[in-house]
Amino acid sequence: MYFDYVLRRFLVMLLVIFLAVTINFALPRMMPGDPIESQLSQLLAQGGGSVGDVGAMVAAYREKFGLDQPVLHQYFNYWGALFRLDLGFSLASYPERVGAAILAGLPWTLGLLGFATLVSFTVGTLLGGLIAWPKASRLWRGPGAVVLLLSSVPYFLIGMVLLYFFAVVWRIFPAGGGLPYGTSPSFDWATVKGILWHGTLPAASIILAETGAWAVGMRGMLVSTLGEDHIALAEAKGLKDKRIFRRYGMRSAMLPQLTKLALTLGHIVSGAILVEVIFSYPGIGFRLYQAIQAKDYFVVQGIVVFLSISLALATFILDLIYPLIDPRISARRRG
Amino acid sequence: MRMNAFLGWGLGILVLLILTAIIGPMVADPKMAEVGAVIPRQKPSTEFLLGTDGQGRDMIAVLIYALPQTLKIGLLAGLISLGVGTVLGLVSGFVGGWVDAVIRTISDVMMTIPGIAIMVLVAANVRVMTVEIMAVIVAALSWMIATRTIRAQTLSVRERGYVQIARLNGQSGLKLVFVEVLPNLLTFIAASFVMTVSQAMLATIGLEALGLGPQDDLTLGMTIYWAQFYAAIVRGMWWWWMPPVFIISLIFVGLMLTSIGLDSTVNKRLAR
Numbered sequence: 001m002y003f004d005y006v007l008r009r010f011l012v013m014l015l016v017i018f019l020a021v022t023i024n025f026a027l028p029r030m031m032p033g034d035p036i037e038s039q040l041s042q043l044l045a046q047g048g049g050s051v052g053d054v055g056a057m058v059a060a061y062r063e064k065f066g067l068d069q070p071v072l073h074q075y076f077n078y079w080g081a082l083f084r085l086d087l088g089f090s091l092a093s094y095p096e097r098v099g100a101a102i103l104a105g106l107p108w109t110l111g112l113l114g115f116a117t118l119v120s121f122t123v124g125t126l127l128g129g130l131i132a133w134p135k136a137s138r139l140w141r142g143p144g145a146v147v148l149l150l151s152s153v154p155y156f157l158i159g160m161v162l163l164y165f166f167a168v169v170w171r172i173f174p175a176g177g178g179l180p181y182g183t184s185p186s187f188d189w190a191t192v193k194g195i196l197w198h199g200t201l202p203a204a205s206i207i208l209a210e211t212g213a214w215a216v217g218m219r220g221m222l223v224s225t226l227g228e229d230h231i232a233l234a235e236a237k238g239l240k241d242k243r244i245f246r247r248y249g250m251r252s253a254m255l256p257q258l259t260k261l262a263l264t265l266g267h268i269v270s271g272a273i274l275v276e277v278i279f280s281y282p283g284i285g286f287r288l289y290q291a292i293q294a295k296d297y298f299v300v301q302g303i304v305v306f307l308s309i310s311l312a313l314a315t316f317i318l319d320l321i322y323p324l325i326d327p328r329i330s331a332r333r334r335g
Numbered sequence: 336m337r338m339n340a341f342l343g344w345g346l347g348i349l350v351l352l353i354l355t356a357i358i359g360p361m362v363a364d365p366k367m368a369e370v371g372a373v374i375p376r377q378k379p380s381t382e383f384l385l386g387t388d389g390q391g392r393d394m395i396a397v398l399i400y401a402l403p404q405t406l407k408i409g410l411l412a413g414l415i416s417l418g419v420g421t422v423l424g425l426v427s428g429f430v431g432g433w434v435d436a437v438i439r440t441i442s443d444v445m446m447t448i449p450g451i452a453i454m455v456l457v458a459a460n461v462r463v464m465t466v467e468i469m470a471v472i473v474a475a476l477s478w479m480i481a482t483r484t485i486r487a488q489t490l491s492v493r494e495r496g497y498v499q500i501a502r503l504n505g506q507s508g509l510k511l512v513f514v515e516v517l518p519n520l521l522t523f524i525a526a527s528f529v530m531t532v533s534q535a536m537l538a539t540i541g542l543e544a545l546g547l548g549p550q551d552d553l554t555l556g557m558t559i560y561w562a563q564f565y566a567a568i569v570r571g572m573w574w575w576w577m578p579p580v581f582i583i584s585l586i587f588v589g590l591m592l593t594s595i596g597l598d599s600t601v602n603k604r605l606a607r
Contacts, residue, residue: 012440016447023453027460152591153584154537156544160559160580164568175569263446270451274544278563292459292546300459304452311449 002323013316020308024301025078029071087302092294098302101287108178109283112199113272116206117261123207124214125257129250131215132222135241144215151212156274159205163278166201173201176280202279206272217260221253228252255325262318266311342596348589352582356406359399367396368553379574386574388558389565397558398578405555405586408470408539413532415474420481420531421524425512427482428489439486442479450476451541458547465549469539477534481527488523492516526597533590540583555579 069077081088087098127147130140150158167175179185179194225231226249234248273285280286284303291299366372375391377383385394427438457472458464492498498515506515542548543556544563562568562576 012443012447015440015444019444020448020453024456027456149588149591152533152587154540154587156541157559157580157584160563160568160576164573164577168569168571266447266449266451269449270541273451274541277544288455289545292455297459300455304456307449307452311452312447315447 005323006320009316009319013312016312017309020312021079021082021305022075024305024308025075028297028301082305087305088298090291090296090299092291092296092299098299101299102284102303102306105282105284105287108281109272109276109285111195112202112206112276112281112283113268115199116203116210116272117268119203120207120210121214121257121261124211125218125250125254127211128215128218129222129245129253132219132226133245133249134226135245144219147208147212147215149212150208151210151216153209154274155206155209155271156278158209159202159275159278162201162205162208174198178282198279198281202275202281205275205278206268209271210268213264214257214260218253218257221256222249225249225253258325259318259322262315262322265314265318269307269311339596339600341592342600345589345592345594345596348585349593352402352586352589353406355399356403360403363396363399365396365400367393368400372396376572385578386572388561388575389567389572390561394574394578397553398555398582401553401555401558401579402582404466404552405536405539405583408466408473408554409532409536409586411467411470412474412477412535412539413528415471416478416531416535417481417524417528419474419478420527421485421520423478424482424485425489425516428486429493429508429512429516435486438482442482445476445479448476450538454538454542455545455547458542463551464547466552466554469542469549470535473535473538473542477531477538480530480534481524484523484527484530485520488520489516492519522597522600526594529590529594529597533587533594536586536590555583559583 085099087102090096090098090101124147127140127144130136131144163175166173174180174197176198178198179191180198183191183194185191185195230252231244231248234244239248272283273288275281276283276285277289284307288300288303290296291303369392371391373383373387373391373393375387375389377387379386383393383395385398387393388397423438423442427435454472454476458469461468461472493516498511501511501515539548539554540556540559543554543560546560546564548554548557548560550557558579559576562572562579567573567575
């Protein structure tokens with residue numbers, strides 16, 4: 001049973017990676033005109049560079065990517081380069097490698113996303129539980145309604161409002177960046193403080209927008225859990241309310257909450273990318289925005305491939321773990 | 336009763352927005368929404384109720400002409416993906432077998448691919464972006480929800496008594512689908528339509544904020560992009576970005592309330 005499920009999930013993951021890489025390879029080649037020449041000339045026109053360079057640069061790129069070779073050959077080369085983790089060079093800030101650009105942004109994005117998701121999951125789950133629990137105070141419905149409304153709005157719009165009020169009107173937090181201007185990260189207290197200081201508003205935007213989604217999910221789960229027999233038994237046994245809520249209600253309603261993470265991962269990552277743009281936060285999302293602005297095609301492509309593959313892997317790993325914590329899943333997912 | 340209030344509020348907000356989008360352009364002067372029509376960077380005043388943006392456009396006119404375009408992308412993308420999703424879902428659920436397996440696998444794969452990543456690639460490769468192309472791109476990546484919902488419902492409706500009887504009476508496959516199955520799926524189709532429009536709008540506004548939207552068209556997302564591009568927030572020009580943010584939020588809140596309302600009507604039917 002478990003093996004069938006794992007095999008199916010694994011095949012889906014391979015298909016996702018195959019499709020993402022193939023689309024990445026095929027799209028620029030399907031467009032009319034020479035992709036590299038047009039990218040380079042657009043780039044030079046924007047930067048005001050001399051046009052004489054284009055010929056030499058195009059020739060160099062042609063040779064590097066073997067664009068004069070048959071398409072199938074190019075395709076296999078593309079895969080080969082990918083396996084060597086070679087994503088090429090940045091056009092706008094040559095000779096920076098695309099891989100290096102991604103690695104530089106990764107810790108920022110992971111930190112921001114990880115922290116924000118952890119907080120919103122915890123707060124949202126708890127809030128959702130309290131809304132559904134009939135013996136909890138009605139007062140929880142107020143914040144519940146607020147986060148529910150916020151959860152329908154795109155993350156970065158909330159970010160814009162926070163930025164305006166907490167960095168422009170009241171200058172409490174910095175308006176952008178990941179560290180105080182002109183400092184570089186090192187292992188000391190000032191760096192940690194700087195990171196927290198700059199990360200507060202971006203994290204708050206994601207948390208405000210995401211909490212509601214978890215609260216809604218948890219509310220629904222707990223309402224149906226409370227109707228089940230083991231809750232009635234616990235009540236009949238005369239257990240304390242708090243114990244029933246925590247051990248019998250929340251615990252069993254939490255499992256599906258965890259499984260929702262795999263389904264919403266893509267949504268969360270897309271949302272966080274735009275929050276980084278609003279706050280000029282030095283993660284992968286802001287780098288993607290900069291690359292789009294500079295028409296730095298290889299960086300755009302590299303980040304897209306990287307995001308697709310890492311999300312496919314993350315989803316697969318989560319899919320592997322779920323049946324271990326909730327045996328009902330392997331049966332349900334196959335249905 | 337409480338749940339119907341959700342539907343009422345949601346539909347109310349959406350109808351109001353759609354009416355504004357239809358009536359607004361009849362009243363407002365399109366010239367005021369062109370670059371350089373008025374003196375740029377003016378605060379809201381009695382002459383310009385919401386001020387002017389950094390490129391010399393009257394913000395009221397900008398919003399009035401941007402709203403219909405934004406709604407158009409959402410509705411168009413929603414309709415396309417709903418159409419594709421309904422057909423695939425019906426076929427998948429009704430035919431079954433390897434056809435079902437193929438459709439299910441493709442939609443599983445598409446759900447896992449981060450939509451925004453693929454859209455960034457497509458949008459970055461399209462030379463001239465228009466509102467229509469935008470809608471098609473977004474639709475290509477949001478048909479899966481409708482497919483899944485319709486497939487699951489088709490599977491359950493297919494086994495019900497009246498469908499079995501019609502089948503035994505020798506009704507042909509197509510007639511069976513259109514007369515017996517489809518009418519019973521209408522509420523689910525409506526619910527997935529709202530979901531898809533919401534998804535499509537989210538994707539559209541995200542792409543626009545990244546600078547991949549229709550550069551020459553006036554949409555709410557592009558207004559936010561230009562405001563962000565010219566650092567309107569840090570320069571304190573709240574009237575440039577806050578109204579479009581507010582209207583976009585209103586659209587999403589309206590869609591969500593409608594979706595919650597529809598969901599509860601659907602579930603009530605299930606309970607019965």
